[in-house]
Amino acid sequence: MARRKKKSSPIIIILIIIIASIYYYYNNIYIKKDTEKTQKQTVTRYNRDDWGDWIDEDNDGLNTRHEVLARESLIKPVISNNRVISGKWYDKFTGKYFTNARDLDIDHLVPLKNAYESGASNWSKEKKNEYYNYMKNENHLIAVSKGANRSKGDKSPVEWLPPNEEYQCEYVREWYKIKTDWGLTIEEGFDEVSNRVCRGK
16 A cells, blocks of 8 residues: 655745745845945045046146136236146135235135035046036135135035135025036035025025
8 A cells, every 4th residue: 555645734835935935035136235235335436536637728827726826816926837736715614815825725615525425426426526626606706815725624514614605605605506416416504604694685
């Protein structure tokens, strides 16, 4: 008489399905997501070198730094060896005047790292360098004292405002214009700062 085959226990079948599902999820979803996250962090890490350096777009011998200094000097600047040496500049950040070009930085009103964190991370190096040297908006790059510029660093208006209160409203308005012109996001809390410093203006 033939021996009857034992039926597989439903519990064992369910356990096999669960183990197979866990294995599939771990190998095909969890590890994949973790890998993608690591790759994204690697690709999007901020690198100052990606933005390049000053260029001489019009081939007149002056790079962008010195073009800005020449443009903003209140008197005819002294130029030697394609470098602006002296002139007279009004620093909007502090409300003070300067005559030695070495006392000034050229500030990106919306700093590079801030731009990067608010939408520029996916830009090509060419577009980043265009942003770095952009002069069509006269407020995109401005000559300011080294001390004030380094106090500002990469901060937004939510974290830092120019000590010159008379310039604060113009500063936040130009910040907003640059960000919208370049398709960059606006910081949380910006509207509150803007309303406060531009109240009645």
